[in-house]
Amino acid sequence: VPKVDQKHREARRTQILEAARRCFARDGFAETSIADIVAESGLSSGAIYTYFRGKPAIVTAVAETVSGDLLAALDESALDSLPDRLKTMAKEEGHARVIAQVWGQGAASEPMRSTVRETHESVLAQLIEVIEAHRADGRLPPGPPAAEVAEPFLALCSGYSLLLAVDVDVEPAPFRRALSAVLRQVP
Amino acid sequence: VPKVDQKHREARRTQILEAARRCFARDGFAETSIADIVAESGLSSGAIYTYFRGKPAIVTAVAETVSGDLLAALDESALDSLPDRLKTMAKEEGHARVIAQVWGQGAASEPMRSTVRETHESVLAQLIEVIEAHRADGRLPPGPPAAEVAEPFLALCSGYSLLLAVDVDVEPAPFRRALSAVLRQVP
Numbered sequence: 001v002p003k004v005d006q007k008h009r010e011a012r013r014t015q016i017l018e019a020a021r022r023c024f025a026r027d028g029f030a031e032t033s034i035a036d037i038v039a040e041s042g043l044s045s046g047a048i049y050t051y052f053r054g055k056p057a058i059v060t061a062v063a064e065t066v067s068g069d070l071l072a073a074l075d076e077s078a079l080d081s082l083p084d085r086l087k088t089m090a091k092e093e094g095h096a097r098v099i100a101q102v103w104g105q106g107a108a109s110e111p112m113r114s115t116v117r118e119t120h121e122s123v124l125a126q127l128i129e130v131i132e133a134h135r136a137d138g139r140l141p142p143g144p145p146a147a148e149v150a151e152p153f154l155a156l157c158s159g160y161s162l163l164l165a166v167d168v169d170v171e172p173a174p175f176r177r178a179l180s181a182v183l184r185q186v187p
Numbered sequence: 188v189p190k191v192d193q194k195h196r197e198a199r200r201t202q203i204l205e206a207a208r209r210c211f212a213r214d215g216f217a218e219t220s221i222a223d224i225v226a227e228s229g230l231s232s233g234a235i236y237t238y239f240r241g242k243p244a245i246v247t248a249v250a251e252t253v254s255g256d257l258l259a260a261l262d263e264s265a266l267d268s269l270p271d272r273l274k275t276m277a278k279e280e281g282h283a284r285v286i287a288q289v290w291g292q293g294a295a296s297e298p299m300r301s302t303v304r305e306t307h308e309s310v311l312a313q314l315i316e317v318i319e320a321h322r323a324d325g326r327l328p329p330g331p332p333a334a335e336v337a338e339p340f341l342a343l344c345s346g347y348s349l350l351l352a353v354d355v356d357v358e359p360a361p362f363r364r365a366l367s368a369v370l371r372q373v374p
Contacts, residue, residue: 028295104291108215152365155346
């Protein structure tokens with residue numbers, strides 16, 4: 001495949017996924033049809049089917065992009081400013097709305113359950129590296145082994161996103177302090 | 188209404204809700220029909236409609252009972268043993284599977300969004316009282332105001348339940364320590 005075609009294809013794929021994400025955040029997975037995503041994307045329905053076999057494939061791909069966004073946030077943000085970043089992502093990109101539905105789908109049935117579990121393992125592995133790197137260069141104080149604090153840290157972020165997803169007016173500051181406490185765990 | 192009839196009605200209602208919860212935990216909200224709940228409960232379909240107008244009403248009532256169970260667990264357990272209790276509830280009662288789907292439904296649309304938000308506010312208010320009571324009688328060490336730590340504490344429990352809902356093999360011990368750290372927050 002020539003490089004320019006490859007680039008074009010990726011741009012189209014992203015265009016579809018962003019449209020799908022807006023639909024999912026606004027109307028929910030169940031109430032969004034392929035036709036809605038087509039309309040939102042501005043592409044033709046034929047075009048969509050060259051990229052995705054159907055709605056389940058789009059849901060899975062959107063689930064992967066939202067956890068990709070979380071990974072990027074983990075990597076770029078000071079770890080204890082994550083709640084603020086998640087709040088912005090919830091507002092601007094519907095991140096929380098989509099991620100809460102992804103967990104719900106995973107709880108409901110396979111194959112989403114396996115997808116969610118695998119994505120969790122990969123985000124967790126990357127978070128462990130981020131915590132270790134931040135400790136090594138002094139951005140974070142010392143604490144228990146990263147492998148022991150990373151999963152509760154991530155769970156706290158997920159729980160915070162659930163609150164954002166249902167429009168609880170939640171302040172980031174207590175969550176910043178809680179995340180910090182989880183990472184340090186002074187005995 | 189005579190007292191014995193009232194009691195009979197409540198027992199029937201509970202029987203329906205327990206059947207619904209088993210169906211939801213096993214097959215998911217979307218794939219569970221009223222007929223499935225009827226079959227699981229052993230009652231007649233006519234009987235179900237005297238208690239609930241339809242599936243959305245059953246989903247809402249189940250959502251309320253699972254948060255009732257969480258409240259009971261908060262009240263009875265040592266707070267830092269909650270992860271173990273949640274793990275048992277996930278296994279025996281499908282608690283995590285149902286609660287994750289409730290959050291997903293809340294993220295997807297109203298009126299579940301308001302239900303979830305209101306339930307959160309009421310669980311949060313009760314948790315604040317429990318933390319204060321546990322501090323007052325020495326079961327918990329001092330820490331920041333309960334109103335500041337309760338919401339992150341609850342979010343960490345929710346995030347832990349999400350992991351249980353998708354069968355991540357998660358150890359309670361790091362979560363016990365993390366919950367403790369959130370409550371104490373040594374500066």
